[in-house]
Amino acid sequence: MHALHIRQLSKQYLNGPRALEHIDLTIEAGDFFALLGPNGAGKSTLIGIISSLLNKSGGSVEIFGHSLDQAPQAAKSLLGLVPQEFNFNVFEPVLAIVVNQAGYYGIPRRHALIRAEAVLKQLHLWDKRHNQARNLSGGMKRRLMIARALVHEPRLLILDEPTAGVDIEIRRSMWDFLRTINQQGTTIILTTHYLEEAENLCRHIAIINQGRIVECAPMADLLGQLTQETLVLNTATALNQIPELNNFSLQKITSHSLEVTVSRHQGLSALFAGLKQAGIEVVSLRNKQNRLEQLMLDRVQQQMPEVAT
Numbered sequence: 666m667h668a669l670h671i672r673q674l675s676k677q678y679l680n681g682p683r684a685l686e687h688i689d690l691t692i693e694a695g696d697f698f699a700l701l702g703p704n705g706a707g708k709s710t711l712i713g714i715i716s717s718l719l720n721k722s723g724g725s726v727e728i729f730g731h732s733l734d735q736a737p738q739a740a741k742s743l744l745g746l747v748p749q750e751f752n753f754n755v756f757e758p759v760l761a762i763v764v765n766q767a768g769y770y771g772i773p774r775r776h777a778l779i780r781a782e783a784v785l786k787q788l789h790l791w792d793k794r795h796n797q798a799r800n801l802s803g804g805m806k807r808r809l810m811i812a813r814a815l816v817h818e819p820r821l822l823i824l825d826e827p828t829a830g831v832d833i834e835i836r837r838s839m840w841d842f843l844r845t846i847n848q849q850g851t852t853i854i855l856t857t858h859y860l861e862e863a864e865n866l867c868r869h870i871a872i873i874n875q876g877r878i879v880e881c882a883p884m885a886d887l888l889g890q891l892t893q894e895t896l897v898l899n900t901a902t903a904l905n906q907i908p909e910l911n912n913f914s915l916q917k918i919t920s921h922s923l924e925v926t927v928s929r930h931q932g933l934s935a936l937f938a939g940l941k942q943a944g945i946e947v948v949s950l951r952n953k954q955n956r957l958e959q960l961m962l963d964r965v966q967q968q969m970p971e972v973a974t
Contacts, residue, residue: 666729668694668821668852669715674724676710684710686876687724692854692869694729697847699867699884700856701961707876708856712825716746729820742770745819747810749826755799759790759809762798763816770817777816784812788842804835815846822846823854828862840866860957864888874965888957898923901946908943910936
């Protein structure tokens with residue numbers, strides 16, 4: 666079954682730009698889906714329409730077969746939203762914020778308390794349940810937003826920049842939690858500017874730019890289209906001079922690091938063999954640019970001339 670089925674969705678702001686241009690998008694139940702694009706591409710508008718915070722100008726949206734036009738309550742009951750900005754009452758205790766959210770979905774208080782306890786324990790917030798939200802750290806507030814969105818047990822969860830501003834350790838723990846609930850059956854749509862996050866978590870991806878979907882495909886298929894990568898190599902000893910290797914262009918970054926662009930067809934074996942022959946030992950390497958970032962920039966740049974005409 667489709668978790669989300671969008672057809673010819675458009676949005677025209679009054680006396681403003683056309684934010685969405687006849688978007689078609691289908692997300693299957695159980696998927697972990699990345700929705701990516703530059704600032705102003707239309708991501709927030711699209712999420713706003715799906716979550717009924719904005720009115721569409723045209724087209725249709727269905728959530729697990731329920732139309733937002735014909736069965737809005739049924740559709741919205743299946744959706745949980747974690748927005749970018751904190752939008753809870755910071756003077757309320759953590760438990761009250763989550764329990765009150767359940768009440769908006771008609772969940773009796775005794776059941777809401779049971780669900781709130783479960784989700785707060787999952788997100789390691791149970792010991793903070795009596796604390797006012799204003800006293801939580803930034804990472805805890807992010808987790809509280811997720812707990813609030815999950816208390817009514819939605820089948821589709823939308824996460825809009827869920828790890829913005831949190832440290833690496835908390836981000837990784839949130840990744841583990843999101844993987845777990847996805848494996849348990851929750852469909853997840855993720856927007857993020859941490860493209861490493863999308864690459865690690867998501868199985869499918871749509872790239873949106875200037876209100877249009879410019880790419881929609883399995884993550885593995887898209888990454889497989891990359892023809893070359895730029896690597897940064899860290900060396901064991903200082904580099905006195907840059908070696909000349911056939912088919913590879915090396916650039917010195919620091920006394921202990923090199924930059925090299927490698928095509929998918931060249932591979933790394935020939936590069937490392939050449940460096941070894943030149944007496945250079947590589948102790949570590951990394952991508953200069955996240956692979957998904959490179960792909961997204963390529964797709965956005967390819968669209969620019971088309972839109973301009």
